[in-house]
Amino acid sequence: MELDNVGGRRRPDELELPDDVLLNILERVGTLDAVRTCVASKKTLRLLTMLSQIVIVLGARELVRKNGVVADVTDRILSARSPHMIPIRNLKLKFIMRGDDHLKIGRSVALAMARQKIEAAEFEILTTKCYHKCTLKVDIIYFAKQFNAFIGECPDAFGGLTRLHLQNMRFGESDIPNILSTCKRLESLSFILCDSGVHSVLQVEHARLVELDIFTGYFLTVELNYLPKLQRMCYRNWHYTNNPLVLGFVPRLSNLSLANRYPDDLNDTIKLSQLLVNAPSIIDLHLDFQGGKVWLHRESGKLLAPLLNKLLFLNLDNIPEKYGIAWTLSFLEAAPSLQELCITVSDHKCLTDSQENLPKKTDVKWEPSVADFKHKNLVKLTIHGFESDGNFTSYVRCVMKVAVNIHEIFLHGRKLCKFCCNKIRPSRYYPRTRREKDWLSKKITEALATASPAVIQFRPSCYYSHLDIEYYEHEHH
Secondary structure (H helix, E strand, O other): OOOOOOOOOOOHHHOOOOHHHHHHHHHHHOHHHHHHHHHOOHHHHHHHHHOOEEEEOOOHHHHHHHHHHHHHHHHHHHHOOOOOOOOEOEEEEEEEOOOOHHHHHHHHHHHHHHHOOEOOEEEEEEOOOOHHHOOOOOHHHHHHHHHHHHHHHOHHHHHOOOEEEEEEEEOOOOHHHHHHHHOOOOOEEEEEEEEOOOOEEEEEEOOOOOEEEEEEEOEEEEEEEEOOOOOEEEEEEEOOOOOOEEEEEOOOOOEEEEEOOOOOOOOOOEOHHHHOOOOOOOOEEEEEOOOOOOOEOOOOHHHHOOOOOOOOEEEEEEEEHHHOOHHHHHHHHHOOOOOEEEEEEEOOHHHHHHHOOOOOOOOOOOOOOOOOOOEOOOOEEEEEOOOOOHHHHHHHHHHHHHEOOOOEEEEEOOEEOOOOHHHOOOOOOOOOOHHHHHHHHHHHHOOOOOOOOOEEEEEOOEEOOHHHHHHHHHHHO
């Protein structure tokens, strides 16, 4: 031990911590920061090969400058690891297919997988051009060929992946089946602006896939033929209306999210009774109309009840103001186990072109098939875009009357879109003062002596979530 000249104490720069403590600290600060820290000291340099969590995820703009650094760091860390090191618990890499950077990453990951166990491995692969700068006939076809060459060069790396995110690619007919057969361990797959050509049919079969996310593509239909472990499915922004999604063997599917502004054919609608016929175990259902046409066919609760019997959470998002919300009450009869219902009413001024084709304002009334119908499991109702007019207050009163065990009712103002919030004036019909809120609460609950004593809470407006903003950014830029 070296002592300083005053008091025999160890100098601060020579204080030592156990390796496990140092590794814990390094994995918390992020892999690139860990590299910078370790390179500064020879004593800590060896710790880089002992990391159990390697996460290098930079923003797209930063990656343009540092993509080579990501490749070099990944190669340096993985190639130096010994087979006797502790397993890699989590490997997560985001990079651009550019030059030889992606090949260097793929080869180093393949080598690491051959040497030792990697519990979870994720690739998020970007292209050199964003979608809005791509040409459909050249760039996205080239990016798909580039990726096919990548997976052909590094099949062992992709064979060990558990998560894969791809974007801006137009594949050939057999390419996606080849990806699925190569990525045998895959549990999560995300396609952003990918397809197999205009009017192509995507058929998905995989023994281990748990999560599938498709965001915009020119698939005529997505057919989930054989996915025995699939639990979550999200499909946003399809371009055609005849059966955009066909559910085959998906016995574990419990979370389904569908989002679309409006179909090409404004007269076509989707029937849940047909869509969910092979998936009666849905627990969480999210339907986002994105301020356009309500493309959902209105079916009786009695017809849907066998398919929505296990539904616990229902989110009906971005319903245009012109459609009203009374029709959504039919879900109370269709989903007897429902616990939470969330409704968002919107009026996007940034989508004026699509709004012109919508029908005039209407609010279809709902009548239960049983005169004394009661819902015993709904405990929470949330409405975004609430106004103190007759339609909304009647809706809340009706829910309180039939949902005998409801405890919480949250009434929010309009959600604000970042692209059109300057064009939307705050609603004149949303209560703002305490006096207005108390008066409205009393008005809603009066003459409901037998209703559940739910607590009505008023909340201010908020901005749309990240996913909503992501959609509008793709649509407008």
